[in-house]
Amino acid sequence: MNRKTDLVVVGSGLAGMTAALIAAQSGKQVTILTHGVGSLAISSGTVDVLGYVDGKAVDDPFSAMGDLPEQHPYRLVGEGEVRAAVDWLRNLSRKGGLSMTAAEGNRRLVTVMGTLKPSWLTPDSFCAEAIEDVHRIAVITVEGMKDVHPGLIIDQLQRYPHLAKKEFFEAVLPNPIAHAHRNITPLDIARYVETPEGLQWLKDSLTPYAKLYPVLLMPPICGMDHSQQLWNQLCMALKVKIIEMVSIPPGVAGLRLREIMRKALNSAGVYVVENTQAVSAEVEEGTCRALTTVATGGENRWEADSFIIATGGLLSGGISTAPGKAWETIFGLPLDMPEQTEEWSSPAIFGKSLFASMGVKVNEDLKPVDKDGNVILNNVRFAGRTVGGYDFAAEKSGLGVALATGWHAGSLAGKE
Numbered sequence: 472m473n474r475k476t477d478l479v480v481v482g483s484g485l486a487g488m489t490a491a492l493i494a495a496q497s498g499k500q501v502t503i504l505t506h507g508v509g510s511l512a513i514s515s516g517t518v519d520v521l522g523y524v525d526g527k528a529v530d531d532p533f534s535a536m537g538d539l540p541e542q543h544p545y546r547l548v549g550e551g552e553v554r555a556a557v558d559w560l561r562n563l564s565r566k567g568g569l570s571m572t573a574a575e576g577n578r579r580l581v582t583v584m585g586t587l588k589p590s591w592l593t594p595d596s597f598c599a600e601a602i603e604d605v606h607r608i609a610v611i612t613v614e615g616m617k618d619v620h621p622g623l624i625i626d627q628l629q630r631y632p633h634l635a636k637k638e639f640f641e642a643v644l645p646n647p648i649a650h651a652h653r654n655i656t657p658l659d660i661a662r663y664v665e666t667p668e669g670l671q672w673l674k675d676s677l678t679p680y681a682k683l684y685p686v687l688l689m690p691p692i693c694g695m696d697h698s699q700q701l702w703n704q705l706c707m708a709l710k711v712k713i714i715e716m717v718s719i720p721p722g723v724a725g726l727r728l729r730e731i732m733r734k735a736l737n738s739a740g741v742y743v744v745e746n747t748q749a750v751s752a753e754v755e756e757g758t759c760r761a762l763t764t765v766a767t768g769g770e771n772r773w774e775a776d777s778f779i780i781a782t783g784g785l786l787s788g789g790i791s792t793a794p795g796k797a798w799e800t801i802f803g804l805p806l807d808m809p810e811q812t813e814e815w816s817s818p819a820i821f822g823k824s825l826f827a828s829m830g831v832k833v834n835e836d837l838k839p840v841d842k843d844g845n846v847i848l849n850n851v852r853f854a855g856r857t858v859g860g861y862d863f864a865a866e867k868s869g870l871g872v873a874l875a876t877g878w879h880a881g882s883l884a885g886k887e
């Protein structure tokens with residue numbers, strides 16, 4: 472089957488969804504082709520813009536961007552574009568019923584490992600400033616919940632000098648879905664809290680702690696699609712400040728944000744084809760004419776005027792490796808990596824590892840370039856983790872780069 476559209480976006484992580492939405496809002500007819508759901512669904516859903524540069528914590532990500540290498544995606548798209556992208560997402564999430572705010576500088580969010588993690592744009596329920604102002608804090612989990620252990624969280628938090636003298640209390644709520652016959656996750660409870668009986672259960676279970684502690688630290692369990700409303704309702708009814716902690720996958724807050732974006736794509740008329748994998752491209756003299764995808768129904772050919780490739784990194788399938796070489800998977804673009812695979816990683820656990828920042832080299836328009844800076848494909852842009860030049864884990868910049876590059880690629884494609 473052959474289809475034709477203005478723009479094809481490959482990948483439905485934050486980069487792909489952002490690019491598609493922005494281009495569609497500029498009047499383009501857009502199709503997303505995607506194999507899986509992307510990392511947003513397993514992320515904590517708080518947008519890290521830039522937490523560290525060269526291992527040093529930064530307070531204001533925007534003023535620190537000038538210290539990044541020239542090939543870093545933020546340097547390529549420009550600070551103004553990053554700010555515009557963040558503002559755009561904040562508005563979109565607010566319209567979708569989820570209020571996300573940015574503070575003066577990076578926020579320090581509490582994780583379920585008991586660490587403080589820098590992040591920039593965060594749902595209100597994650598803002599943890601209130602723990603600074605109170606002395607008594609209850610740390611809450613649910614019986615049988617995987618990976619949320621108040622004892623560990625408290626031990627770790629008390630290693631921070633400003634939290635060492637706080638009085639923390641461990642609280643375990645009864646498991647309301649014991650019939651699950653397995654460990655439960657915050658996602659199970661968040662879904663249950665969307666039901667009237669689930670909300671009542673949470674309110675009743677928290678009441679005794681709310682009488683004694685002004686702040687309750689909890690895993691992200693205050694609902695899914697209506698989390699903002701439910702969180703507000705609980706805080707007001709219990710006269711307490713509830714702070715949701717950043718959890719490990721499944722990413723409750725990432726799924727909340729993903730659902731808002733999915734609905735926005737639907738409203739913008741973006742055609743989304745799921746469970747399909749782009750496997751090859753037809754390129755004539757530097758112009759991509761079409762992509763071929765495979766799915767259970769067979770092969771399809773997708774023609775477009777331009778293409779945005781937001782296929783993620785190694786985990787999502789945008790990049791592949793073999794000993795001594797790495798490449799981008801649709802066009803087969805080789806990535807600039809040493810032949811000796813040992814040189815890809817640093818022997819120091821927190822050292823700089825090349826594999827962590829490998830990706831497609833692009834110019835300011837996010838088009839792929841060769842070593843000399845010549846454009847290789849003139850109607851193809853790359854966005855998100857498939858772009859090289861940054862280490863999202865070390866920098867804490869994952870969703871920030873995905874958002875900014877997706878926004879920039881979608882805006883440029885929308886103007887053509």
Ligand SMILES: Cc1cc2nc3c(=O)[nH]c(=O)nc-3n(C[C@H](O)[C@H](O)[C@H](O)COP(=O)(O)OP(=O)(O)OC[C@H]3O[C@@H](n4cnc5c(N)ncnc54)[C@H](O)[C@@H]3O)c2cc1C
Pocket residue numbers: 481482483484485486487504505506507508509510511513514515516517518519520720747748749750781782783784787788789800801854855856857863867868869870871873
């Ligand atoms: C566990 C975890 C937690 C994280 N937490 C945070 C966090 O709290 N804050 C933060 O800022 N960052 C976080 N990150 C980093 C952040 O999630 C990623 O950097 C970011 O989501 C990358 O987005 P992306 O759109 O570039 O790629 P992805 O989200 O990886 O999306 C790639 C998409 O492309 C699709 N795809 C790939 N190849 C093909 C193909 N050939 N054909 C069709 N489709 C294809 C995939 O199925 C997927 O839909 C986390 C990452 C992980 C793994």
